[in-house]
Amino acid sequence: xxxxxxxxxxxxxxxxxxxxxxxxxxxxxxxxxxxxxxxxxxxxxxxxxxxxxxxxxxxxxxxxxxxxxxxxxxxxxxxxxxxxxxxxxxxxxxxxxxxxxxxxxxxxxxxxxxxxxxxxxxxxxxxxxxxxxxxxxxxxxxxxxxxxxxxxxxxxxxxxxxxxxxxxxxxxxxxxxxxxxxxxxxxxxxxxxxxxxxxxxxxxxxxxxxxxxxxxxxxxxxxxxxxxxxxxxxxxxxxxxxxxxxxxxxxxxxxxxxxxxxxxxxxxxxxxxxxxxxxxxxxxxxxxxxxxxxxxxxxxxxxxxxxxxxxxxxxxxxxxxxxxxxxxxxxxxxxxxxxxxxxxxxxxxxxxxxxxxxxxxxxxxxxxxxxxxxxxxxxxxxxxxxxxxxxxxxxxxxxxxxxxxxxxxxxxxxxxxxxxxxxxxxxxxxxxxxxxxxxxxxxxxxxxxxxxxxxxxxxxxxxxxxxxxxxxxxxxxxxxxxxxxxxxxxxxxxxxxxxxxxxxxxxx
Amino acid sequence: xxxxxxxxxxxxxxxxxxxxxxxxxxxxxxxxxxxxxxxxxxxxxxxxxxxxxxxxxxxxxxxxxxxxxxxxxxxxxxxxxxxxxxxxxxxxxxxxxxxxxxxxxxxxxxxxxxxxxxxxxxxxxxxxxxxxxxxxxxxxxxxxxxxxxxxxxxxxxxxxxxxxxxxxxxxxxxxxxxxxxxxxxxxxxxxxxxxxxxxxxxxxxxxxxxxxxxxxxx
Numbered sequence: 155x156x157x158x159x160x161x162x163x164x165x166x167x168x169x170x171x172x173x174x175x176x177x178x179x180x181x182x183x184x185x186x187x188x189x190x191x192x193x194x195x196x197x198x199x200x201x202x203x204x205x206x207x208x209x210x211x212x213x214x215x216x217x218x219x220x221x222x223x224x225x226x227x228x229x230x231x232x233x234x235x236x237x238x239x240x241x242x243x244x245x246x247x248x249x250x251x252x253x254x255x256x257x258x259x260x261x262x263x264x265x266x267x268x269x270x271x272x273x274x275x276x277x278x279x280x281x282x283x284x285x286x287x288x289x290x291x292x293x294x295x296x297x298x299x300x301x302x303x304x305x306x307x308x309x310x311x312x313x314x315x316x317x318x319x320x321x322x323x324x325x326x327x328x329x330x331x332x333x334x335x336x337x338x339x340x341x342x343x344x345x346x347x348x349x350x351x352x353x354x355x356x357x358x359x360x361x362x363x364x365x366x367x368x369x370x371x372x373x374x375x376x377x378x379x380x381x382x383x384x385x386x387x388x389x390x391x392x393x394x395x396x397x398x399x400x401x402x403x404x405x406x407x408x409x410x411x412x413x414x415x416x417x418x419x420x421x422x423x424x425x426x427x428x429x430x431x432x433x434x435x436x437x438x439x440x441x442x443x444x445x446x447x448x449x450x451x452x453x454x455x456x457x458x459x460x461x462x463x464x465x466x467x468x469x470x471x472x473x474x475x476x477x478x479x480x481x482x483x484x485x486x487x488x489x490x491x492x493x494x495x496x497x498x499x500x501x502x503x504x505x506x507x508x509x510x511x512x513x514x515x516x517x518x519x520x521x522x523x524x525x526x527x528x529x530x531x532x533x534x535x536x537x538x539x540x541x542x543x544x545x546x547x548x549x550x551x552x553x554x555x556x557x558x559x560x561x562x563x564x565x566x567x568x569x570x571x572x573x574x575x576x577x578x579x580x581x582x583x584x585x586x587x588x589x590x591x592x593x594x595x596x597x598x599x600x601x602x603x604x605x606x607x608x609x610x611x612x613x614x615x616x617x618x619x620x621x622x623x624x625x626x627x628x629x630x631x632x633x634x635x636x637x638x639x640x641x642x643x644x645x646x647x648x649x650x651x652x653x654x655x656x657x658x659x660x661x662x
Numbered sequence: 663x664x665x666x667x668x669x670x671x672x673x674x675x676x677x678x679x680x681x682x683x684x685x686x687x688x689x690x691x692x693x694x695x696x697x698x699x700x701x702x703x704x705x706x707x708x709x710x711x712x713x714x715x716x717x718x719x720x721x722x723x724x725x726x727x728x729x730x731x732x733x734x735x736x737x738x739x740x741x742x743x744x745x746x747x748x749x750x751x752x753x754x755x756x757x758x759x760x761x762x763x764x765x766x767x768x769x770x771x772x773x774x775x776x777x778x779x780x781x782x783x784x785x786x787x788x789x790x791x792x793x794x795x796x797x798x799x800x801x802x803x804x805x806x807x808x809x810x811x812x813x814x815x816x817x818x819x820x821x822x823x824x825x826x827x828x829x830x831x832x833x834x835x836x837x838x839x840x841x842x843x844x845x846x847x848x849x850x851x852x853x854x855x856x857x858x859x860x861x862x863x864x865x866x867x868x869x870x871x872x873x874x875x876x877x878x879x880x
Contacts, residue, residue, distance in 0.1 A: 316719070316721070318717055318719045318720070318721035319721040319722065319723050319734070320721075321706075321715065321717060321721060322715050322716070322717060322721045322734070322735075322791070322794055322795065323734050323735070323737050323738065323794075324710075324711055324737065324738035324798065325710050325711050325738075326711055326738040327737040327738040328738075328741070328742050329742075330742030330745070330746070331737045331738075331740075331742050331745040331746075332737070334742075334745065334746055334749055335723065335726070335730065335733075335734050335737055335745065335749065336723055336734070339723045339724075339725040339726045340723050340724070340725065342725050343724075343725065
């Protein structure tokens with residue numbers, strides 16, 4: 155009964171598609187929505203009866219009456235947070251540009267896909283085993299995955315540029331000259347805007363690294379949350395919002411151009427880095443050759459090693475993989491819907507007045523959504539809705555919708571509109587949304603991979619994604635299992651990445 | 663020099679047979695969407711390395727100055743390091759050449775070469791794009807409505823400049839008087855097919871030919 159219903163539904167979809175009433179953009183959006191609907195029955199989306207009110211009222215009180223830690227502690231942790239992020243982004247953007255130049259090489263693509271497939275937090279856990287709780291760990295944990303992200307994003311920005319300028323220069327021209335005269339300057343505004351946005355992400359990552367013990371803002375934030383000191387948690391969170399909201403004054407200043415400011419800040423960042431404590435872990439070589447492999451493999455017992463891997467794969471990795479996929483698929487579609495609702499309220503394309511109140515509110519709303527780490531959202535939703543997939547989906551969707559809406563809003567402002575273009579809802583449906591839609595899909599497809607990656611953080615809260623098992627493996631000092639699961643999650647990301655790349659190339 | 667034999671490009675070009683010799687000055691006329699651009703693209707691909715190419719979309723790099731946009735015509739003549747140095751600090755040899763070229767294009771070298779091209783007007787942008795093609799210094803020039811945004815006097819002057827500097831010229835034009843006055847051979851294209859292909863002189867003395875020209879836009 156159910157199956158015949160499903161097949162008739164699918165049949166009518168395929169007829170619908172084959173008539174090709176819809177363009178490829180619409181067809182893709184439609185497929186995603188249908189897949190998400192099909193995911194719902196299988197996902198763990200129960201609302202549990204919980205009694206959150208006491209805890210929630212304490213959170214509410216904390217937000218209303220925030221308290222701040224000692225100014226020296228706050229300033230120090232803020233400085234370290236910024237220093238990690240700035241050094242890591244500068245290094246990663248430079249390396250990413252170089253990689254983008256040779257991104258047509260499969261080796262480079264696979265390499266950058268694998269380094270960005272592992273979450274900052276897990277890079278942090280890995281580097282920590284070797285470099286301890288040092289600045290090296292903090293910077294590398296962000297720099298390594300961000301290099302992979304920059305490489306891919308820069309290569310894609312280059313790909314999106316018009317090929318006409320390139321057609322007017324002689325085909326014999328060498329690759330470097332082409333890169334510097336046409337591809338790079340054409341892509342430059344988008345690359346700068348993307349790097350700015352990435353810097354914000356890096357601040358968030360840098361904060362999150364505090365959760366595993368590095369001395370950034372997140373260290374104090376997590377402590378306050380765990381101890382139920384919501385007033386201090388709120389104070390720290392507000393400081394973080396202020397830090398992100400004030401970027402435009404201290405980084406994108408009108409007084410000094412960025413190419414003077416950024417080097418100054420970089421020097422200051424190196425001075426601000428915390429001193430490295432005594433490293434107590436294994437050496438890099440010992441960690442890579444010994445700690446991360448199962449004992450049976452090291453002693454040469456291949457059959458029991460195979461048994462071990464089989465057990466890890468079937469009993470741990472696959473169920474976790476399934477949960478991760480379902481949740482991220484739902485989160486992706488919810489993100490898309492929210493973005494289309496959110497972005498116009500913050501865009502000059504719709505609210506051109508210099509002091510538009512609605513646009514101001516829209517921007518602040520997006521700022522809050524994208525600044526709150528998913529972890530915090532998920533924590534609050536877990537209190538309200540109980541432990542299931544719902545808090546994870548909501549947290550991922552809200553945070554990512556905040557991010558993508560912001561990027562889409564900026565894109566909509568960069569477009570040139572005719573003086574006689576429509577207003578309000580007509581402008582939205584006839585002009586702006588159709589023009590930004592391809593960019594919207596490409597952001598969303600790109601974010602798909604990131605959502606899967608970010609579900610890792612939520613695992614720490616006890617939602618049974620891959621991240622949950624990786625985190626517990628590190629906690630149990632089972633590095634062999636941790637490495638195996640990290641590789642599985644990296645493979646998942648690479649698969650999704652190549653799939654979304656295919657979908658995107660079909661679109662254009 | 664160019665030869666097409668029953669060439670077919672989906673619905674855009676149908677059974678095109680065409681032969682073009684070195685030294686010919688040819689204008690392509692026809693309604694929008696008739697196949698002029700497709701035909702030019704096909705011809706361009708036949709020997710892209712030796713053609714000064716001026717596409718309809720200009721192909722300017724917005725972030726670069728007018729000077730650099732014109733210089734791009736000679737990228738292939740120099741190594742990557744030389745090009746990179748010139749990007750950071752324009753070299754005086756090219757500065758002189760390109761300023762000279764700008765004056766011929768009625769651009770002010772002081773005003774129009776050193777700001778990013780996104781600040782220029784439509785006509786100025788079009789002349790920068792022609793400048794790049796001229797700076798290629800090739801024997802053959804292919805252009806897709808290269809003077810469409812210019813006033814009649816300027817358009818005539820720049821057409822003459824292009825014709826003077828190139829042995830073979832093939833341009834798509836929308837102004838038929840410009841075509842008849844300046845070119846030896848006129849090709850009419852409509853709905854992907856060549857409607858007529860005859861010497862420009864014919865149109866003045868032959869009523870039938872003149873009628874064909876009128877019917878092209880009906």
